[in-house]
Amino acid sequence: MRGNPFGTHRVVEPKGLLPQPAWKLDNDTTKLYDNEILIDVLTLNVDAASFTQIKKEVGNNESKVAEKILEIVQKRGKMHNPVTGSGGMLIGKVKKIGKDMNVPVQIGDTIATLVSLSLTPLNLKKIVKVHLDKEQVDVEGEAILFETGVFAKLPCDMPQSVALAILDVAGAPIQTARLVSPGDTVLIIGAGGKSGVLCSYVAKKYAGPTGQVIGLVHSERSIDELRKLGCVDEVFVADAQDAVSTYEKFMKVTGGKSADVVINVVNVPDTEMASILCTQEGGVVYFFSMATSFTKAALGAEGIGKDVDMIIGNGYAENHADFAIEIVKENEPLLEMFMRRYA
Ligand SMILES: NC(=O)c1ccc[n+]([C@@H]2O[C@H](COP(=O)([O-])OP(=O)(O)OC[C@H]3O[C@@H](n4cnc5c(N)ncnc54)[C@H](OP(=O)(O)O)[C@@H]3O)[C@@H](O)[C@H]2O)c1
Numbered sequence: 342m343r344g345n346p347f348g349t350h351r352v353v354e355p356k357g358l359l360p361q362p363a364w365k366l367d368n369d370t371t372k373l374y375d376n377e378i379l380i381d382v383l384t385l386n387v388d389a390a391s392f393t394q395i396k397k398e399v400g401n402n403e404s405k406v407a408e409k410i411l412e413i414v415q416k417r418g419k420m421h422n423p424v425t426g427s428g429g430m431l432i433g434k435v436k437k438i439g440k441d442m443n444v445p446v447q448i449g450d451t452i453a454t455l456v457s458l459s460l461t462p463l464n465l466k467k468i469v470k471v472h473l474d475k476e477q478v479d480v481e482g483e484a485i486l487f488e489t490g491v492f493a494k495l496p497c498d499m500p501q502s503v504a505l506a507i508l509d510v511a512g513a514p515i516q517t518a519r520l521v522s523p524g525d526t527v528l529i530i531g532a533g534g535k536s537g538v539l540c541s542y543v544a545k546k547y548a549g550p551t552g553q554v555i556g557l558v559h560s561e562r563s564i565d566e567l568r569k570l571g572c573v574d575e576v577f578v579a580d581a582q583d584a585v586s587t588y589e590k591f592m593k594v595t596g597g598k599s600a601d602v603v604i605n606v607v608n609v610p611d612t613e614m615a616s617i618l619c620t621q622e623g624g625v626v627y628f629f630s631m632a633t634s635f636t637k638a639a640l641g642a643e644g645i646g647k648d649v650d651m652i653i654g655n656g657y658a659e660n661h662a663d664f665a666i667e668i669v670k671e672n673e674p675l676l677e678m679f680m681r682r683y684a
Contacts, residue, residue, distance in 0.1 A: 428459030532556030533563025
């Protein structure tokens with residue numbers, strides 16, 4: 342039997358919605374539709390905004406985080422954080438392929454899903470280990486990929502946990518490459534995080550010698566690391582939730598010049614106004630952060646009379662997975678950093 346290509350046949354409630362906005366999905370993995378793939382899940386990469394919110398709610402404690410994840414999946418049939426609305430992605434082995442699926446993988450191949458966990462039916466049997474520092478969770482369970490679900494085979498020349506971390510944020514570096522032009526002043530808000538370093542490296546590459554890439558980090562420890570990577574021309578510490586002081590600090594760094602492009606890759610809410618204030622008239626703000634509020638950004642920009650283009654960070658772009666893996670491989674210090682943090 343064929344299911345709907347977008348997965349609406351798995352929506353339990355409310356009926357009629359697509360799987361992402363739906364509250365609950367049917368995660369019964371004993372039945373497989375002819376246009377679905379069944380995956381034996383190995384590891385979940387929980388979205389950074391979601392993981393941060395869960396840790397804030399239950400504490401920085403492995404078993405409590407595990408309990409919360411199990412509770413969400415039990416209630417919703419998917420790892421869709423009800424507070425942040427975000428998901429993450431997973432790696433696993435292909436277990437069964439529906440007979441109508443013509444895909445370039447075989448049973449037993451290890452793949453990473455490139456569609457959000459917030460729309461992926463997930464049946465968790467057990468949480469094996471929560472990696473609090475990596476935002477990754479080793480599990481036993483099964484997941485379903487719909488006909489339109491994008492996935493990538495994992496590269497065999499890097500550890501799976503490293504590839505998972507890079508692929509989780511693969512939409513950001515390729516979009517940065519599209520937005521940044523030679524000579525641009527670029528501000529990366531959250532430059533010390535995993536998408537932050539990827540975007541900084543790409544921004545530096547595309548802004549060229551006449552451009553300026555400035556990293557805003559939250560904690561001092563990221564300063565040395567970013568400088569060593571050579572991805573930024575300047576780096577400064579600020580709390581992006583404090584819009585005015587962030588703007589003042591940024592103006593000091595640039596000598597009064599606003600940014601042509603601002604890239605927001607933080608994992609906390611309430612950073613829309615810092616991003617908008619630091620952007621010049623006619624410039625671009627790229628909100629990749631899942632904690633971004635459309636309302637706060639739209640009304641906030643209007644409120645200060647700022648005419649800027651604001652882009653929602655689409656998690657998908659053509660070729661984004663290969664692009665993200667390639668940029669890490671082409672820069673040894675970047676690869677070393679990812680190995681240190683996520684291997
Ligand atoms: N659009 C999409 O499709 C998509 C896909 C995946 C992820 N995301 C989102 O992208 C964002 C970044 O993900 P990630 O995995 O790169 O996150 P990450 O590695 O956790 O990095 C987030 C960074 O934000 C910084 N930060 C936290 N609070 C801050 C503040 N008040 N001011 C300035 N910086 C602050 C953190 O700095 P400290 O560590 O120093 O606090 C950290 O370096 C998240 O919101 C995630 O949900 C979006």
